[in-house]
Amino acid sequence: MLEKPCIQSRGFKNVERNGRIIGFQLNIRSLYYRGVWLSQLRPATVTVDGETFTGEQITWTINGVTYTQNEMASLGNVHWGILEPATLTVAKEGGLETGSHDIEVSYSFSSSYMPPSMDTMLSSGVNKRTLIMV
């Protein structure tokens, strides 16, 4: 089972590559009532303690496969299900320090059955949570 908020606490950690900390990760769940194809998603923005990350600073990992936000726009046959958390990996040299961090995640998605003027209106806006890095 997932935690109720969009931003999950399980999975929040720094990411190490070749002995160097290159960023951090957190999991999110979709608050929409149905899964979406990756091309329906619009790029996410992550803000940590006031510092904002966008575009190619963020990758999404869904079902073990990692995607850049650019390539997601053309992936109309890869599905992000409701029960699957997505891992957002954020590039930040040195990662985050031990302790509390105020996290904000926002992204939106297209719903073709809504009027075009309300295309991304069902998105959940800015999701906020304080997470603890150990």
Add this chain to the structure above:
Amino acid sequence: MSYQVGKNGKPKRGVSLYSYSGEYGVTMNLEDMFVEMQDMGAKGLEILANTHIEGYPNPSDEWLENWDRLLKKYDIVPVEYGHWVDSRLYQGRELTSEESYKMLVRDFKLANRLGFTILRTKLGVIDDDLTPVENWREFIKMALPMAEKYNVRICPEIHAPTLLKSKTVEDYVEFIEQTGTKYFGLNIDFGVFETQPLPASEWGPNDFIMPKCEHSPVEDIIPLLPYVYCCHAKFLMMSNDFQELTIPYEKIINTLIEHNWDGYMLSEYEGPKKDVTGYTSEQLRKHHVMMKRILGE
């Protein structure tokens, strides 16, 4: 196996698992929802493919085996399979007819494997009146032979603000009459009959509230009934004395009974507090008490 539209008997009861969307994956799993349906004697099931099929559109063999087991264990009838033709799948353009056709057929096969015979097919729309995409006739016509092969009926959902007497519904009926198809029909969402809105004070800050719109009188469903394979028994709030506060249920169900419509009414809870543990379950139970009483069960 009947596909639920006939001239004998009464409407049947079921549940759209959409109702539980505030709890699914957080406090409830698929089996929990089936347990509740069995408790209520609500045999008819609607799932949303993109929500309730793990690994959609390619569920694992283990998932499929578990699906078969659950249907049997809880004596559930797979009635309606909700799916989408996401016309704006790619930003900046609409899907071609060929792409839409492929999306449809992918779901026909999966729906058939899971035992469903009716599809709630959500089409993309092009304006505030929910007019469907311009090429719908073309790709639906292309898909009809495959719908027959996989024994599924494609049903767009007629949902507020669309009226039952409207160009959109007329166009669907004309399509059915011109093609003579038995594999395209309608799903009527009872929200089209709303007689009073839920007071704004009942909604939470994050709820999507339907903008005010015109609604249809109940009798407008009568000429459409031959094409209605399934209904969404939409409801927003049940009182403690088992009345729905916004939709004229007694009149709707009695009209269906009088015209011997014997399809499934699938409860679709779309009121507030969906994410409060147990709230939706209680609303659904009250809804089924009301429906049983009107049906004389």
